[in-house]
Amino acid sequence: MTGPEMHDLVRRLYPLCRSITGPGLRRTLEIIGESIPLEITEVPTGTKVLDWTIPREWTIRDAYIKDATGAKVVDFQDSNLHVVGYSAPVEATMSLGELRGHLHTLPGQPDLVPYRTSYYAETWGFCLSQRTLDGLVDGPYEVRIDSTLADGHLTYGEHVVRGASSQEVLISCHVCHPSLANDNLAGVAVAVALARRLTDPWYTYRFVFAPGTIGAIAWLARNRAHVDRVAHGVTLACAGDSGAITYKRSRRGDAEVDRVFAHVLKDRPHTLLDFSPYGYDERQYCSPGFNLAVGSLTRTPYGGYPEYHTSADDPDFVRPEAMEDTLETLWTAVRVLEANRRYENLSPYGEPQLGTRGLYGSLGGRSDTKQAQMAMLWVLSYSDGSHSLLDIAERSNLPFHALAEAADALRGAGLVKELTG
Amino acid sequence: MTGPEMHDLVRRLYPLCRSITGPGLRRTLEIIGESIPLEITEVPTGTKVLDWTIPREWTIRDAYIKDATGAKVVDFQDSNLHVVGYSAPVEATMSLGELRGHLHTLPGQPDLVPYRTSYYAETWGFCLSQRTLDGLVDGPYEVRIDSTLADGHLTYGEHVVRGASSQEVLISCHVCHPSLANDNLAGVAVAVALARRLTDPWYTYRFVFAPGTIGAIAWLARNRAHVDRVAHGVTLACAGDSGAITYKRSRRGDAEVDRVFAHVLKDRPHTLLDFSPYGYDERQYCSPGFNLAVGSLTRTPYGGYPEYHTSADDPDFVRPEAMEDTLETLWTAVRVLEANRRYENLSPYGEPQLGTRGLYGSLGGRSDTKQAQMAMLWVLSYSDGSHSLLDIAERSNLPFHALAEAADALRGAGLVKELTG
């Protein structure tokens, strides 16, 4: 998938009113499923998942505030951000004074509509721009939210690319945000593109598209017995803004996935963050009972751009070339994970003679294949059973791919063998 | 005790002629004992203490140098710094030439009188300003030191605030310097103020007021069997000058007390020093046989200010607000030590639901209690048995007290339990 194709997917998913349950979420997974087949899981309301309980399913049909003239001054049909997520139904007439406690604005960004939810405390509310609020007279207003909170299901989808190994790489995207493009439709689009690119990998790759927090918790609860299959992972979000890449380490801090991203990013502008228990669903995957090797890959992280969680996070805010760059970064990391092996130097006493094996320029002093020759020397020197190619890349400051190619050449010449386990 | 009250104590103690033994030391402990009850220990001359032997007790009544006119050109009654500490008695008439080998000045600070002692090599001498020395004619001079070196005792005092635990926090102040205010009457005053503030602590707090080196050695010799009760400690000196706080780590280097002070000081101007075997009585507490977790808390350390060990280190050099600041720093460290516990997250699989337990703002996006919420997430994430609250404070960069409050709230909600041992 190209950047423009990923952007098309973002635009197509954008209008749906997603939440942590409900028809918008289900329709989102259907559309993703057109690109990569998804296995859909429906978890019934009331199901106990770890410390949590699956809530009632939320269906929203319409919502508005009408003024005395009958004009809709706030209208869900204009933007699904206008209604507080999980709002209970309401139908009432009230003054602006009574209404105010249910209205949310961003006084510092007066033209933008905020994104607000109230999943676990039943209430209702509207989000609007401060500019709109400032223009409202005393009322009365007709207020209506045509929603249902009823027993149903929480829905999530999985796409699996089987590899040679049963060890898994987890790519997890939250899919619970309504009309917000960078957070997280861009992450969804990049994940879809990655899934389509993978063919015959060594690891098994599992893509989880689930609502934030409760979705990841439901997935963990249902997969608790074999969660140790997850060898590496990232949550993927905010993948399309124009900022530099940010990688946030897993709680382990020095997991292979953490070191892979540090290596992949080191020669380009980027930010590396230590784990903190706030952010996306790495919070759940890295909770101390699981403590999975799951980091978080974003461009500008949550809360780090003014458009975050506002109506300004629309498809125009997301850039096709930024999603392509996120995809290529993730792809480079995947290739390092795939090729990161330990080798044993079978000729560890002194250097083996590379020239007679056709592995070395025959005339002393030439340097046209300098990096390749250095890579062979590094692989030979550190293939002592305890260093992986990534370890050697970190020490040598050579690019991983040069070392992987050197290891291949040396294996071909019988000078090293791959170690397993 | 307020800063002015500590300053009053400094002024009251200042005129006494303290030494490592003798009436001035004994009177000092009596005055301290008016504020906090002291248990006094008298160790007889000749007692073997570790590698040392308690010396004879020194009593000084008067000392002067009279010129040919009978005028006292140097007079102990003006300042006890004028006589070299532990000077043997002398009564003689001599020329300036003969006298010179017994005179100590500070040529680089010509108006100041130095502080000199000779505890372990019997001699006598006078200290005076270079200015006074320059004004002296050839003589003859009548020289008199009315002192006694005789069998007696070395005296030290202890004040103990009993806590729930028999593990001790040691606060040690040297009390052997005569009329020097910052070094160490300011330290004594801060220790007294801390002792008065402690009520029902978890640790037992032991305050030792002892002469430098030989006093600490005597204390260690007499408490050798149960010195391992000392879990944490500091020597306290130079607590009242206007410089920034300096904390010198214990010989262990990463003892809890070392990390507590680093945390307490990190957001204010300060100096952290690694251990060196020179300084105050941490030299003795940290000697390799004992290797106690005892650091050193000062403002400007020994030798670091021009007034050090001169007549300029008088009560005006000590500032009440600086002593208050030292006291508050020490108090903050004490509170961290008292509250530093390890907890176990009882709901370690995924995040527990904080909202339903009233621990979390119910409306997504609010941030008015952001730090408290972050603190709860950090405590939950790292309460895996191996991290203390201080560990979590170091990782999270949150203030310790926020984490301690979060741990209390989580414990109240049954989400964590305190670990012992």
Added chain:
Amino acid sequence: MTGPEMHDLVRRLYPLCRSITGPGLRRTLEIIGESIPLEITEVPTGTKVLDWTIPREWTIRDAYIKDATGAKVVDFQDSNLHVVGYSAPVEATMSLGELRGHLHTLPGQPDLVPYRTSYYAETWGFCLSQRTLDGLVDGPYEVRIDSTLADGHLTYGEHVVRGASSQEVLISCHVCHPSLANDNLAGVAVAVALARRLTDPWYTYRFVFAPGTIGAIAWLARNRAHVDRVAHGVTLACAGDSGAITYKRSRRGDAEVDRVFAHVLKDRPHTLLDFSPYGYDERQYCSPGFNLAVGSLTRTPYGGYPEYHTSADDPDFVRPEAMEDTLETLWTAVRVLEANRRYENLSPYGEPQLGTRGLYGSLGGRSDTKQAQMAMLWVLSYSDGSHSLLDIAERSNLPFHALAEAADALRGAGLVKELTG
């Protein structure tokens, strides 16, 4: 040996046409043997040494290119760099076009003749300046290399200074470069000077003068059974240019020899490099099967100066004072290695009384022997069985020799004892 004496040795060895085998190498070892007796080893052609095989011996008698007028435009008699090392014999007439593939120049340094070899792929060639090449007409040219490649031997020499211990310090110099002065006649001269200076050392010092790569490999192959006697070592090369000292760590990275050089160099301009599997014969000594504690001592390292491997690396490029400085640096490191011991403080509870043992100024406050006193306190504080004098030097930032003198004084006073093993 003084700098000028070392320089004389460089000048004397410079004209010989050394290679990895042959008469020039043998004659070089004879001349070194005039200064320090060498045990010579001759390894026959065809001998298997580790992964390598001893090649045929190369003898070169003459080589030239004559133009149509009979003038020698390139002449081995002018400089042995003119012939590619290990050139097979040739006698032919050819045009410049045919000859070109056998000619090596340095276009970027048009006045210099490069150094080239082809040990393991049989070929022939000439090295000349780009300036000379640019002046050549089309030809024909008479080309002659009067050389022999025939079964014979590879030669290396060893000089051993026996010490109290059978543990060895290895000093290894490559002696295979023809007329190149800094690389490596300067290294040879410094090694000779060091060998002559050592008397009754604690360690046994082994000096190996062997051709690069194949010589070190031959030495390792023949000494494989007892190579673990090598406790510390360096390869020594490029010892006479005017650049600062460079020390490259052994593959172990934190070997004692690595820490010794870091300590010795810390207060002067220098470069410390981590190990890389490229350079001099540390490549062989540090190959993962051996992994010896062998670093590399140079001034400007290989490839780091424009004269490197060119005719400009002549005796005038090497400076007597630079060789003296390299020698003194190595000598200082040797003295640290020799004196680096662990001691046990026999009076570890509190500080022992230094004054009564004559180890301390008797009058408090004097500082004329401050460093010596501090060194005694540091040695006492850290002589707990786990810290060597070098450990203490690193912690204290005191010079090693001050600590070694302090340890001597303390041992004399019965306060510490030396630990073995």
